[in-house]
Amino acid sequence: MSREMRYIVRIAGTDIDGSKKLAYGLTKIRGIGASYANAVIKAAELRPEMRVGNLSEAEVERLEGAIRDPARLGLPPRMFNRRKDLETGRDEHLIGPDLVLRNKADIDFMRDIRTWKGVRHSLGLKVRGQRTKTTGRKGRAVGVRKKTLIEAARAAAAAERKE
Secondary structure (H helix, E strand, O other), X not given: OOOOOOOEEEEOOEEEEOOOEHHHHHOOOOOOOHHHHHHHHHHOOOOOOOEHHHOOXXXXXXXXXXXXXXXXXXXXXXXXXXXXXXXXXXXXXXXXXXXXHHHHHHHHHHHHOOOHHHHHHHHOOOOOXXXXXXXXXXXXXXXXXXXXXXXXXXXXXXXXXXO
C-alpha cells in the first residue's frame, strides 16, 4: 500500500510542504499552533508522525473538516482562538484571512469606541503596557546626536563673537 508522495499539499487554503510531518506542517497555516494542530490530528484520527505529502484526498478532506468545525469533533472551547464572539456569541476558531480580517475589525472597533487600547493603536504606540521611554523609538532621533550638537554650539559661539 504505497502512496505517491506529493511535495505540495493544499490544506485550508495554504500550500504546505509535503515533506514535513503532519503536526509541524499544519502550524504553517495562520491561526494554527502546535497544540491545536496536535488536537486536530487526534480528533481526525490521523497519525501525527505521518508526512503531509502521504495524505490521501479523503484524509485531507477529513483534516480540513476538523480544522473548519473543531467543536463537532469534540475539541474543548478553551483551544479556540475566538471565544464568545461579540457579534455571534459563539466559540469558534478562525484561520487564514478570516483571522486577519477579524483582528483588523476588532482593532477598528476599539478605535471607534475610543478605548485605551484603541487610542494607543491609532497613535502607533505600544498597547499592552510595555515601556516606551527606551524601546520602540523608531522614526525620530534616538539618543544624542553629537555631530549636530557640536555644530550648533559652534554656530552659537560664532554668533556671539560677531555681536
